[in-house]
Amino acid sequence: MAITIKTKEEIEILVKGGEILASILKKVGEHAQVGVTTKELDEMAEKLILEAGGIPSFKGYGKPDPFPATLCTSINEAIVHSIPSDRKLKDGDIIGLDVGMKWPAKDGLFTDHAVTVAIGKVSEENLELMKVTKGCLDKVISVLKPGMDINDIGRIIEKYVKKRGDYGIVRDLVGHGVGYEVHEAPKIVNFAVSEKGPEIKEGMVLAIEPMITLGSYEIKVDDNGWDIITKDRSVSAHFEHTIVITEKGCKVITSV
Secondary structure, three states: OOOOOOOHHHHHHHHHHHHHHHHHHHHHHHHOOOOOEHHHHHHHHHHHHHHOOOEEOOOOOOOOOOOOOOEEEEEOOEEEOOOOOOOEOOOOOEEEEEEEEEEOOOOOEEEEEEEEEEOOOOOHHHHHHHHHHHHHHHHHHHHOOOOOEOOHHHHHHHHHHHOOOOOEEOOOOOEEEOOOOOOEEEEEOOOOOOOOOOEOOOOOEEEEOOEEEOOOOOEEEOOOOOOEEEOOOOOEEEOEEEEEEOOOOEEEOOOO
């Protein structure tokens, strides 16, 4: 699949949709507290997306067993794609909340956004993990511009993370292009590789999503076929923004 360049008009739609999605995830994140179930968070996200005139892009995604929910709710050792349930959030948990939306519902475009939220009193180690994970995403956003290469993103992330401690950088899951589809080319790795990637060009829309752990980078898929967890059961964090490449840099479109 070729990397797509979005038009000015399409970017305007994506910017509006991204702003709505960021507002929704902010509200869901604020509701994520001790005693709340992940299913409650999912129901809230779906309600807000539908009320905003959008469609959840994860619900029904994938074959042969489509993802059954709007929101991915990944707690502690779960990295991504966790299915919401009756599990109640506990003091000390950290939870990754990942959501995608097609907006407007008819003939709309896709944005993707994730945050990791601390529940109650969280350990300093886990808070630092969250800080480092968000920090490497912010670092990429601050320097990314046309003329760079897609694999520079992974190089920037690895350099940033390795300076801050002995963390695992998940290798088997990647960021991606987004806009016309939930997932588009290119694949965006989060670690340093030697190969040169495609050139970054104005009008590209990318979902950048570092996933960092307190232990190994190795992963495994849980029995339900969706939840992806750390193989060594170490805690992980995940942050994601949809960005558009501009003439001189990049613009975050999933921000409030």
